[in-house]
Amino acid sequence: MGKITGSCQCGAVRYEVEADPMFALHCQCLDCKKSSGAGHITAAAFPAEAVRVTGTTKAFASPTDSGATATREFCPECGGRISFRSSAMPGMLALTAGSMDDPGAITPVIAVYHKRHVAWDHLDPSLPVADTVPPRG
Numbered sequence: 571m572g573k574i575t576g577s578c579q580c581g582a583v584r585y586e587v588e589a590d591p592m593f594a595l596h597c598q599c600l601d602c603k604k605s606s607g608a609g610h611i612t613a614a615a616f617p618a619e620a621v622r623v624t625g626t627t628k629a630f631a632s633p634t635d636s637g638a639t640a641t642r643e644f645c646p647e648c649g650g651r652i653s654f655r656s657s658a659m660p661g662m663l664a665l666t667a668g669s670m671d672d673p674g675a676i677t678p679v680i681a682v683y684h685k686r687h688v689a690w691d692h693l694d695p696s697l698p699v700a701d702t703v704p705p706r707g
């Protein structure tokens with residue numbers, strides 16, 4: 571896979587990734603709706619040390635329903651969502667698919683928090699879904 575690059579809408583924040591994604595998913599949770607303004611967010615997870623971000627992001631941290639802390643980072647100029655971290659997965663940094671220069675470069679393999687999905691938010695029906703976040707292993 572080629573190097574993944576991306577930016578926010580205004581271009582003040584850019585990133586490059588030196589690794590392939592560990593996995594990619596759709597998340598239909600309430601916080602992803604509120605932060606994206608859409609029915610779900612699509613993101614790919616990478617080893618955090620492989621992601622180089624230029625420009626300054628602003629972060630918003632909130633508790634997840636499993637007791638972890640989720641941190642969503644965005645451009646303070648245009649508000650574009652860039653990345654996501656969870657205290658439950660240290661060393662992981664997820665990048666939003668929509669911020670990638672080529673969002674088609676990643677392949678989501680699951681939809682999580684499907685129990686929160688909105689009826690009009692249709693995804694590939696062949697994708698597995700999970701009611702929350704499944705244990706990984």
Ligand SMILES: [Zn+2]
Nearest residue numbers: 578580645648
């Ligand atoms: Zn921006």
Ligand SMILES: [Zn+2]
Nearest residue numbers: 597598599602
């Ligand atoms: Zn979510």
